[in-house]
Amino acid sequence: xxxxxxxxxxxxLQATSGQSRIAPILVDRWFSELAxxxxxxxxxxxxxxxxxxxxxxxxxxxxxxxxxxxRRVLAALCFVVILSAGSLLLYASLVYSxxxxxxxxxxxxxxxxxxxxxxxxxxxxxxxxxxVVALCSRFVGRRSYRYMLIRW
Amino acid sequence: MVxxxxxxxxxSGSRCLAATVYLSAAGLFDNHxxxxxxxPDQTNGNAEQTRKLISSYHALNLCEQPARPxxxxxxxxxxxxxxxxxxxxxxxxxxxxxxxGYFWQDPNSPDRTFGDSVEFVNAPKPIKNFAKLFYERExxxxxxGKGYRGRPNVGAVTLIxxxxxxxxxxxxxxxxxxxxxxxxxxxxxxVRVFVYGSVFGGxxxxxxxxxxxxxxxxxxxxxxxxxxxxxxxxxxLTPYFTFPAxxxxxxxxxxxxxxxxxxxxxxLHYGHNDPGYQHVYVIGAPEMAPTNKNYSIGGESxxxxxxxxxxxxxxxxxxxFMKGEFSRNQRxxxxxxxxxxxxxxxxxxxxxxQKEVKRKVVAFATFCFVYKHLLHDAVSDGDWLRRQxxxxxxxxxxxxxxxxxxxxxxxxxxxxxxxxxxLEKVGAPLAEDSKPLFNWSALAPGQRAETLTGQxxxxxxxxxxxYPKTGYGHIMDRLSxxxxxxxxxxxxxxxxxxxxxxxxxxxxxxxxxxx
Numbered sequence: 001x002x003x004x005x006x007x008x009x010x011x012x013l014q015a016t017s018g019q020s021r022i023a024p025i026l027v028d029r030w031f032s033e034l035a036x037x038x039x040x041x042x043x044x045x046x047x048x049x050x051x052x053x054x055x056x057x058x059x060x061x062x063x064x065x066x067x068x069x070x071r072r073v074l075a076a077l078c079f080v081v082i083l084s085a086g087s088l089l090l091y092a093s094l095v096y097s098x099x100x101x102x103x104x105x106x107x108x109x110x111x112x113x114x115x116x117x118x119x120x121x122x123x124x125x126x127x128x129x130x131x132v133v134a135l136c137s138r139f140v141g142r143r144s145y146r147y148m149l150i151r152w
Numbered sequence: 153m154v155x156x157x158x159x160x161x162x163x164s165g166s167r168c169l170a171a172t173v174y175l176s177a178a179g180l181f182d183n184h185x186x187x188x189x190x191x192p193d194q195t196n197g198n199a200e201q202t203r204k205l206i207s208s209y210h211a212l213n214l215c216e217q218p219a220r221p222x223x224x225x226x227x228x229x230x231x232x233x234x235x236x237x238x239x240x241x242x243x244x245x246x247x248x249x250x251x252x253g254y255f256w257q258d259p260n261s262p263d264r265t266f267g268d269s270v271e272f273v274n275a276p277k278p279i280k281n282f283a284k285l286f287y288e289r290e291x292x293x294x295x296x297g298k299g300y301r302g303r304p305n306v307g308a309v310t311l312i313x314x315x316x317x318x319x320x321x322x323x324x325x326x327x328x329x330x331x332x333x334x335x336x337x338x339x340x341x342x343v344r345v346f347v348y349g350s351v352f353g354g355x356x357x358x359x360x361x362x363x364x365x366x367x368x369x370x371x372x373x374x375x376x377x378x379x380x381x382x383x384x385x386x387x388x389l390t391p392y393f394t395f396p397a398x399x400x401x402x403x404x405x406x407x408x409x410x411x412x413x414x415x416x417x418x419x420l421h422y423g424h425n426d427p428g429y430q431h432v433y434v435i436g437a438p439e440m441a442p443t444n445k446n447y448s449i450g451g452e453s454x455x456x457x458x459x460x461x462x463x464x465x466x467x468x469x470x471x472x473f474m475k476g477e478f479s480r481n482q483r484x485x486x487x488x489x490x491x492x493x494x495x496x497x498x499x500x501x502x503x504x505x506q507k508e509v510k511r512k513v514v515a516f517a518t519f520c521f522v523y524k525h526l527l528h529d530a531v532s533d534g535d536w537l538r539r540q541x542x543x544x545x546x547x548x549x550x551x552x553x554x555x556x557x558x559x560x561x562x563x564x565x566x567x568x569x570x571x572x573x574x575l576e577k578v579g580a581p582l583a584e585d586s587k588p589l590f591n592w593s594a595l596a597p598g599q600r601a602e603t604l605t606g607q608x609x610x611x612x613x614x615x616x617x618x619y620p621k622t623g624y625g626h627i628m629d630r631l632s633x634x635x636x637x638x639x640x641x642x643x644x645x646x647x648x649x650x651x652x653x654x655x656x657x658x659x660x661x662x663x664x665x666x667x
Contacts, residue, residue, distance in 0.1 A: 062530050142633040
C-alpha cells in the first residue's frame with residue numbers, strides 16, 4: 001500500500017514536471033482579469049448576507065446582539081473563503097484558457113492556485129465582502145447589531 | 153386644562169378606581185383626572201392598595217416623554233405617535249410635581265358607633281322610639297370604623313353628614329376636589345363627575361345618592377350660577393363576587409348571600425328617589441366569583457381580588473367622559489345583557505373605538521410583560537445597556553443615562569408587575585370564555601416569557617398572531633430602529649418609556665392585525 005502511494009506521488013510529480021509550466025505573465029493576466037469579478041462576488045455575497053441572512057438575527061433576552069451577528073459574519077466569511085477559493089480553482093482548471101491552452105489540473109493547481117495572486121484574489125473577495133457587510137449593517141435598516149463592525 | 157372627576161366609594165369603588173389607574177396608564181383616558189376615595193373604613197386593604205397605586209402612577213406620570221416626536225428615514229420625515237401611556241395626570245397640582253389628596257380622611261374616631269353619630273343617647277324619647285322602629289340595637293351599637301357592614305340604612309344617615317363636615321375644609325381631599333370643581337364651574341368649563349360604588353353593600357349604596365347632592369350643594373354655596381353645567385355619571389355595581397360566611401363576628405356583618413336582596417332594595421329606592429345621575433351604568437356578573445379566601449368585615453384584611461366588572465365599570469367612566477353634550481334633565485341607563493365578555497361588549501363609543509381600546513390595552517399589557525419579565529433585569533445591567541444600539545443612539549449620544557434612574561426603573565417594574573397581576577385576576581372568572589380578551593394563562597408570572605410575548609391575545613378576528621414565538625425579538629428589532637427627534641425636554645425614564653411603548657405598539661399592530 002505504502003509502495004503504491006509513493007508510486008502515485010512520483011507519478012504526479014513526474015507528470016507535473018513533464019508538463020510545460022504556465023508562464024507568470026499569463027498568471028498575472030488571469031489575476032487582472034479576475035480581480036474585479038472576485039470583488040463583485042465578495043460584494044454580492046456580502047450584500048446577500050447583510051440584507052437577507054443577518055436580519056434574521058433577532059434580539060434575544062440578555063444577549064449581545066452585535067456579538068451574535070459578528071459570529072454569523074465570521075461563519076459567512078469562512079463560506080466566502082471556501083467558495084471563492086473553490087471557484088478560482090475550478091475556473092482556472094476547467095474554464096480559463098491560458099494562452100489558448102487548457103492545462104492539466106495539477107499544473108494549474110501548482111502554478112496558478114498556489115500562488116500569491118490567488119491569495120490576493122481571495123483577500124479581495126474577503127475585503128469586498130466585509131466592506132459591504134460592514135456598510136450595509138451599519139447604514140441600512142438600523143438593526144440592533146449596527147455597531148458590530150463600525151462603531152461610530 | 154379639562155379635568156374629569158372620579159369619586160370611589162367603599163372597597164368596590166376603590167377597586168374600580170384601581171382599574172381606572174391601570175387603564176389610564178394604558179392610555180384610555182384623555183383628560184387629567186382628579187380622584188377621591190371615600191371610605192369610612194380608613195384602613196381598608198383595597199383602598200390602601202389603590203392609594204399606593206396612585207402614588208406609583210404619579211411618579212411615572214412625572215417622567216417627561218418626548219413632545220411632537222418624529223423620525224427620519226431615507227431623507228423623509230415621518231411623524232411618530234404622541235406619547236400614550238402614563239399621560240393623564242392624577243390629582244396633579246398645576247405644573248408642580250405635588251398631588252392633591254386623594255383619600256377622604258374621616259375626622260371621626262374609629263370606635264364611634266352609629267348611636268354616637270346620631271347622638272341617640274341625648275335624643276328626646278319620642279325620637280328614640282322613632283329611631284328604634286328603623287334600627288336594631290346592634291345597628292345603634294355598631295362601630296363605624298370598618299365601614300357600614302352591609303347596612304346602607306346606617307351609612308345613608310352617617311356618611312352624608314360626615315362628608316358635609318369635611319367638604320368645606322380646603323386641606324381635605326374632598327375639600328380640594330370641591331375647590332377644583334368650583335374653579336372649573338366658575339371658569340364655565342364643563343364638569344363631569346363619575347362615581348363608583350356598589351349597591352349591594354353598605355358604604356357604596358349609602359354614598360351613591362349622596363355625592364350629587366353634596367357636590368351641587370357645595371358649588372351652589374359659592375354663589376355661582378353655572379352649577380347647572382355639572383354632569384354626573386355612576387357605575388352601580390350589582391353583586392359580582394362572593395366571600396366566605398363570617399363566624400364569631402359581633403354585631404352586623406357583611407353577608408354575601410344577602411347581596412341580591414340588598415341590591416333589589418337599593419335599586420327600588422333609587423327608582424323612586426332620583427339620585428341625580430344623568431348616566432347610570434349598571435354592571436354586574438352573571439356568575440359570582442370568590443374574590444377573597446378569608447372573611448373580613450373590613451380593615452387591612454379586606455383585600456379582595458380584582459374582577460372584570462371593575463374594568464367594565466372603569467370603561468363606563470371613560471364612556472361617560474367621552475360623551476358629547478347632554479342635558480341636565482336627561483337620564484340614560486347603560487347595561488349589557490350577554491353571555492360573553494369580549495372587546496365588543498365593553499362600553500365604547502363606536503366600533504372604531506373598540507378597536508382602539510383593544511389596541512391600547514393589548515399594547516400596554518405587552519409593554520408591561522416585556523419590561524417585567526424580560527427587560528427590567530437587563531436594563532439594570534449597565535454593560536448590557538451600553539451594548540444596545542438603541543441606547544447608544546438615543547441616550548449616550550444625547551447625553552442621557554438610565555443608569556441613574558434606578559428608582560424610576562423599579563417603580564416601572566412594580567407598576568408593570570401590579571398591572572399583570574391585576575389583569576390575570578380580572579381574567580380569572582373568564583378562563584373558560586371561548587373568545588377571551590387575553591390569553592390569560594400566558595399572563596401568569598413564570599417561564600417561557602420570551603416565547604409568550606407574541607401570544608398574549610388574539611387578532612381582532614380571533615385569529616392566530618403573526619409572530620407567536622419571536623415577539624421579543626421583533627419588539628427589540630423595532631426599538632433598535634427608533635431614533636426620533638422631538639421638541640422640549642425629556643427625562644431619560646420618559647424617553648425610555650416612550651421608545652419601548654412605540655416599539656411595542658408597532659409590533660402589536662403587526663402581530664395582532666390591529667391597524
